[in-house]
Amino acid sequence: xxxxxxxxGRRTPRAGVHAWTSASACALGNAGLHTALREGVSGLTRNxxxxxxLDTWIGRVRACDNHQVEESLQxxxxxxxxxxxxxxxxxxxxxxxxxxxxxxxxxxxxxIMGTSTAxxxxxxxxxxxxxxxxxxxxxxxxxxxxxxxxGHYVATRLGIQGPSMSISTACSSSxxxxxxxxRWLQLGLVDAVVVGGVDSLCLSILHGFAxxxxxxxxxxxxxxxxxxxxxxGEAAAFALLLPEDTPGMELELxxxxxxxxxxxxxxxxxxxxxxxxxxxxxLRGAGVTADDIGYVNLHGTxxxxxxxxEAKALAEVFVDPVPASSTKGWTGHTLGAAGIVxxxxxxxxxxxxxxxxTLNLDTPDPTLSYPVLTxxxxxxxxxxxxxxxxxxxxxxxxxxxxxx
Amino acid sequence: xxxxxxxxxxxxxxxxxCAADIGREVAHEDDVPVPRPAVIPKRELRRxxxxxxxxxxxxxxxxEAAGQDTANIRSVFTSSLGDSAITDYxxxxxxxxxxxLSPTRFHNSVHxxxxxxxxxxxxxxxxxxxxxxxxxxAGLAFLEAMTLVASDARPTLFVAVDVPVPGPLASVHGxxxxxxxxxxxxxxxxxxxxxxxTLDASAVSTPEDHAISTRTLWPMAGAQARGEAWxxxxxxxxxxxxxxxxxxxxxx
Numbered sequence: 059x060x061x062x063x064x065x066x067g068r069r070t071p072r073a074g075v076h077a078w079t080s081a082s083a084c085a086l087g088n089a090g091l092h093t094a095l096r097e098g099v100s101g102l103t104r105n106x107x108x109x110x111x112l113d114t115w116i117g118r119v120r121a122c123d124n125h126q127v128e129e130s131l132q133x134x135x136x137x138x139x140x141x142x143x144x145x146x147x148x149x150x151x152x153x154x155x156x157x158x159x160x161x162x163x164x165x166x167x168x169x170i171m172g173t174s175t176a177x178x179x180x181x182x183x184x185x186x187x188x189x190x191x192x193x194x195x196x197x198x199x200x201x202x203x204x205x206x207x208x209g210h211y212v213a214t215r216l217g218i219q220g221p222s223m224s225i226s227t228a229c230s231s232s233x234x235x236x237x238x239x240x241r242w243l244q245l246g247l248v249d250a251v252v253v254g255g256v257d258s259l260c261l262s263i264l265h266g267f268a269x270x271x272x273x274x275x276x277x278x279x280x281x282x283x284x285x286x287x288x289x290x291g292e293a294a295a296f297a298l299l300l301p302e303d304t305p306g307m308e309l310e311l312x313x314x315x316x317x318x319x320x321x322x323x324x325x326x327x328x329x330x331x332x333x334x335x336x337x338x339x340x341l342r343g344a345g346v347t348a349d350d351i352g353y354v355n356l357h358g359t360x361x362x363x364x365x366x367x368e369a370k371a372l373a374e375v376f377v378d379p380v381p382a383s384s385t386k387g388w389t390g391h392t393l394g395a396a397g398i399v400x401x402x403x404x405x406x407x408x409x410x411x412x413x414x415x416t417l418n419l420d421t422p423d424p425t426l427s428y429p430v431l432t433x434x435x436x437x438x439x440x441x442x443x444x445x446x447x448x449x450x451x452x453x454x455x456x457x458x459x460x461x462x
Numbered sequence: 463x464x465x466x467x468x469x470x471x472x473x474x475x476x477x478x479x480c481a482a483d484i485g486r487e488v489a490h491e492d493d494v495p496v497p498r499p500a501v502i503p504k505r506e507l508r509r510x511x512x513x514x515x516x517x518x519x520x521x522x523x524x525x526e527a528a529g530q531d532t533a534n535i536r537s538v539f540t541s542s543l544g545d546s547a548i549t550d551y552x553x554x555x556x557x558x559x560x561x562x563l564s565p566t567r568f569h570n571s572v573h574x575x576x577x578x579x580x581x582x583x584x585x586x587x588x589x590x591x592x593x594x595x596x597x598x599x600a601g602l603a604f605l606e607a608m609t610l611v612a613s614d615a616r617p618t619l620f621v622a623v624d625v626p627v628p629g630p631l632a633s634v635h636g637x638x639x640x641x642x643x644x645x646x647x648x649x650x651x652x653x654x655x656x657x658x659x660t661l662d663a664s665a666v667s668t669p670e671d672h673a674i675s676t677r678t679l680w681p682m683a684g685a686q687a688r689g690e691a692w693x694x695x696x697x698x699x700x701x702x703x704x705x706x707x708x709x710x711x712x713x714x
Contacts, residue, residue, distance in 0.1 A: 071613060111561075165663040165701040174572060178549070185553035185630060192633035200634050200672065205544050205573050205594035219663075219701035223595040223602040226544075226573035234591060241609040245464075247661060261556040266568035316589035318581040324569040332587065449569055450578025452590060 070314075070343035071240035073251070073299040074307030075458065076158070079149035080295035080402045081141065082395075083117030084388040087148040092406050095414040096434070100388050102277045102289050110264045114273045117291025117390025118259060119144070131215060136180035136202050138173070138258040139211040145256070145294030146215060155216050155298055158250050164219040168248035169209060170239050171224045172232025172255040174394030174448075177207035179260030208256045220248045226394065228448030229357070231255060232295070233397025236456055237314040239299050254296040255395035263290055263393065270324060278360035278391070280384035280416050281369070281430045283423040285360045291390020295398040302461075309408060312441065312459045313344025319451025326363055326447065330371030333357075333447055336455040337375045340443060344457040348376045351457070352439025353407045355400040356430065357447045358384020358416070359391050365426065368445065372428040383431040387417025397446035397454060404442040404458055411436050466611055467654035468708065470530065470646040471683040472523025474516055476639065480523060484684025494640040501532065501583040509566055510579055513545040516642035517576035517623045518583055524644035527687070530617060532584040535646070536610055537619040539577045539592045540603030542675040543635060545570070546627045554629070576623060597672030600679045601696030601704055607647050608659060617648040622676040638673040643683045655689065655711040664703040666695055682708060 078088070083101025085091040094101070105116045122141045127134065131143075146152045159167055184197035197203075201210050209224035225231050225238065232255025239251035257263075267273050267290060274287035302310055315336035319327040326333070341348060354376075357368055365384075372382065385403050392399050407413055415434040422432060441459040473480060476494055477487030496512045497519035507515070517539060525532045543549075548571045555563055569575070577590035595602040600622045607620040627638040650656060669678055678696055685692035689711030696704045 163663075165699070168699070178552075181549065181631075182553050182556050185557040188557075188630055191630055193630055198634055201596065203631065203634055204542065204596050204672075205592075206596045206599070209594075210596060213699065219699050221602060221605060221698040221702050222700075223593045223599075223606070226592050226594060227577070227590070228572040228574055238591075238593075238606060238609070241613050245609055245612050247605075247609070261561065262552050262563075262568075262571065265556060265561045265563050266552075266565075266571065269563040269565040269568050316591075318578075318587050318590050320581040320585050320587050322582065323575065323578050324565075335587065448574070449572045450574040450590070451581060452574055452578065 071244035072302040073240040073243050073311045074302050074304045075309045075311060076298040076300045077151055077154040078297040078402055078405060079145060079151045080293060080399055081119055081145040081148060082293035082389040082392060082399055083119055083291055086121060092410055094388060095406065096412055098417060100417055102390055107259050107264060110261055112264055112268055113275050115277050115289040116259060117289060119292055133199060134202055134211045136177035138175060138177045138179060138208055138256055141258045141292060141294045142208050142212055142256045143215065145296055151296050152216060155252055159217060162249045164217050166220060166249040167218045168220040168242050168251040169213045169218045169222040170235040170251060170253050171209040171212055172235045172394050172397060173208050173224055173257055174226055174228050174231055175257045175260055175263060176205045177202045178262050179258055182261050212254060216252060218252060227452040228450060229393050229396050230446040230448040230452045230454040231394040231397060233446035233454030233456055234316060236311050237316055240311055243301050251299045252296060253299060255398035256294040257392055257394040258292040259290060272361050277418050278386055279418040280358040280360040280386050281365050281423060281426060282419050283421045285362060285365060287361055288359045289390040291392040293389060293392035293395040293399050295395055295402050307461045309405060309458060310461050311456060313340045313457040315339025315455045317453045321451050324449055326367040328367060330367035332451055332453040333368055334371035334374050336453040337371065340455040340457045346441055349378065350439060350441045351380050351443050352437030353404060353413050353442045354380060354382035355404045355444035356382055356384040357445045358386055360386060369426040369428040379429050381413045381431055381435055381437060383414055383416040385414055400444035400446060401456055404444045408442050408458060411438060413437050463658060463660045464612060465650045466608060466657050467648045467650050468645050468657050468686045469648050469654050470524045470528025471686045472520035473643040473683050474520050475641040481683040481687035484680055511545055511548060511570050511575060513623050513625050514576040514579040517621050518580050520642045520644040521580055521619055521621050524619065524646050528646035530646050533586045535617055535619050536588045537577060537580060537590045537621060538603050538607040539621045540594060540599045541623050542597060542599045542673050543627065544573045546625060546631055550628045550631055597668040597675050598697045599675040601698055604679060605698060605704060611647050611649055615649045617646055620645045620647055624674045624676045627673055635673040641674055641676040641680060643676055643680060645683055656709045658707040660705045662703055663701050665701050666697045666703045668697055
C-alpha cells in the first residue's frame with residue numbers, strides 16, 4: 059500500500075464503472091433488462107412465496123428457485139447466496155472480475171455488498187426445523203446467519219482477498235456501497251472494488267411490511283393517485299469499480315449524497331428534507347447542476363408517504379423538471395438491492411438513451427409536486443441520478459455520467 | 463499509512479460504564495444493566511431496543527469526551543451479528559402458525575436501527591452507516607470511519623455494539639455478551655495522541671469469538687481514555703490486515 063497522509067479539502071471521490079449486471083424479477087442480465095424496460099414487461103406476479111399466505115404481488119426471480127451454489131460452497135447455501143451466485147454468472151461478470159484479480163492481485167481487490175435481509179430467510183428455515191431448541195446440523199452455518207452473509211459468499215466465490223464488508227442501512231444499502239467504494243479507491247486502500255446488492259424474498263420482509271400495512275394487494279402503482287403500497291421484490295446486482303483515472307473508462311460515478319432524516323424510524327421526513335439534501339449533495343459532488351441530469355431513477359416505492367415526500371424533495375431540487383420515473387413496477391421494491399438495481403437502470407439510460415416510463419402509473423396523483431414520466435422518452439444528456447431511501451431515515455443519491 | 467487522532471471514547475459492558483473502566487473492571491457482573499441515555503425521550507426509551515440504547519449511550523460518552531457536538535458528526539455503526547434479540551423474536555414468530563409481527567419490532571429489525579435512533583435522538587442530519595463483516599466487523603467499521611475522515615478531514619463517530627445471543631442462535635454463535643464502545647476519529651492534531659494506521663497484505667485470523675468483534679478494539683478505547691499507548695492488528699479480508707498504533711498522550 060502506498061503511504062498517504064490524510065489530506066485536507068480533497069474533492070469528491072469518483073470511480074470508473076468497468077462492468078455491471080443484474081438479476082431481478084423482470085430480467086436476467088443487461089440486455090434482458092433493456093428489453094424489459096423498452097417493452098414494458100413487468101416481472102411482478104401474484105404472491106406464491108411458500109408459507110407466506112399474504113394477498114399481495116411479488117417480484118420473484120424464478121431462475122433462483124432451482125439454482126444451486128457450487129459444491130465447494132454448500133456450507134454457505136441460502137436463497138440469498140444462490141441469488142448472488144446467479145447474478146455473478148450474468149454478463150460474464152465473474153469473468154470480468156477474474157481478469158482484474160489476475161492483473162492486480164486478489165489482495166488489491168475490495169468488496170462491499172449492500173443487503174438488508176442477508177440470509178435471514180435461511181435463519182427462518184432453521185427456526186422452523188429446530189432440534190431441541192438448537193439449529194439442526196444442516197443449518198449449523200455461522201458464516202450464513204449474520205449480516206455479512208452475502209459479502210462473505212461473494213468474496214469467497216470471486217476469490218477476493220482485500221477488505222470485505224457489507225453495508226446494511228435498509229433500502230439505501232446498495233446505493234451507499236458506491237460511495238464507500240469511491241472513498242476506498244481515492245485513498246488507494248485497494249485498486250478495484252466489487253460492489254453489489256442482494257436481497258431475497260423471505261417471511262421476515264413479507265410479514266414485516268404487512269405488519270406496517272405497506273404492501274399492496276395489486277401490482278404496485280408508483281406516483282399514482284390510487285397507489286396503496288409496495289410489492290416486495292428480490293434482486294442481485296453488481297458493479298466492478300476502478301480508479302477514476304483508469305484508461306478506457308466510459309462511465310463513472312461522479313457524485314453522491316448521504317444524509318439522515320433525523321425524523322422517524324419508519325416514516326420519511328414530511329417535507330423530504332433528507333432526500334432533498336442527498337440529491338443536492340450528489341449534484342454538488344458531481345460538479346453539475348440540476349439541468350445536466352437527463353434522468354432520475356426514483357426510489358418511488360408506491361407507498362403514499364414515500365412518493366409524496368420524494369416528490370416534494372424533487373420539486374425543490376429540480377425547479378425545471380427533468381425526466382424521472384420509478385421502475386418498481388418492473389422489479390418490485392428490492393429493498394437492500396434497490397440502490398444498485400436503480401443504478402444499473404440509470405446506467406442503461408446513459409448507454410442507450412432510452413428513458414423508461416413509470417409502469418402501472420395510470421392516473422398521476424394531482425397532489426404530488428413533481429411530474430414523473432407516464433410515457434417513455436429519450437435523453438442525450440451526460441448525467442443520470444438514482445435515489446434510494448431506507449428505514450432509520452437513511453438516504454443516498456448517486457450521480458453517474460460519461461467520462462470526460 | 464495514515465495518521466489520525468482519536469479524540470474521545472465511550473464504553474459499556476460487564477463492570478464497565480465508561481471507556482476508562484476497560485481493563486480496570488472492579489466487579490464481575492452476570493447481568494449488564496441497560497443504559498438510559500438522557501438524549502432519548504422517556505416515551506421512546508421503552509420502545510428502543512437494548513442495542514440502540516447501548517449505542518446511543520456510548521456514542522454520547524465519546525462525543526462528550528471529544529468535545530464534539532452530537533448534532534453535527536457523521537457516524538459508522540457496526541455489530542457482528544446485529545440485534546440477535548430481535549432476530550430471535552422475528553424467527554420464532556414466523557416459525558409459528560400466527561405470523562403476526564409487531565410493527566415496531568419489525569422496523570427496529572433493520573441493522574441501522576441504532577444509527578437511526580442516534581440521528582433522531584440527537585437531531586443529527588448527517589450521514590450514518592452500518593457496516594458488518596462477521597468477526598471482523600469492528601475492524602471494517604473503524605476502516606470505514608477512517609476513510610470518511612481521510613476524504614474530507616472532518617470527524618467521524620465509530621460505534622460498535624454486540625449484545626448477548628439468545629435461544630437457538632446461540633447453538634451457532636455461542637452466547638456472546640454485552641459490549642458497546644464508541645470512538646471519535648479525527649484528523650491528526652496537536653491536542654490528541656497520534657494514531658497511525660497501516661494496511662498490508664498479511665493474512666491474520668478472524669477472532670474465534672466472532673459474535674463479539676467489538677472486543678477487538680475494546681482495549682484501544684480503554685487506552686485512549688487513559689492516555690496510554692496501544693497496538694493492535696485486525697483482519698480486514700483473507701489477505702488484508704490493519705495495524706493500529708496509538709501513542710501515549712503528549713504532556714499538556
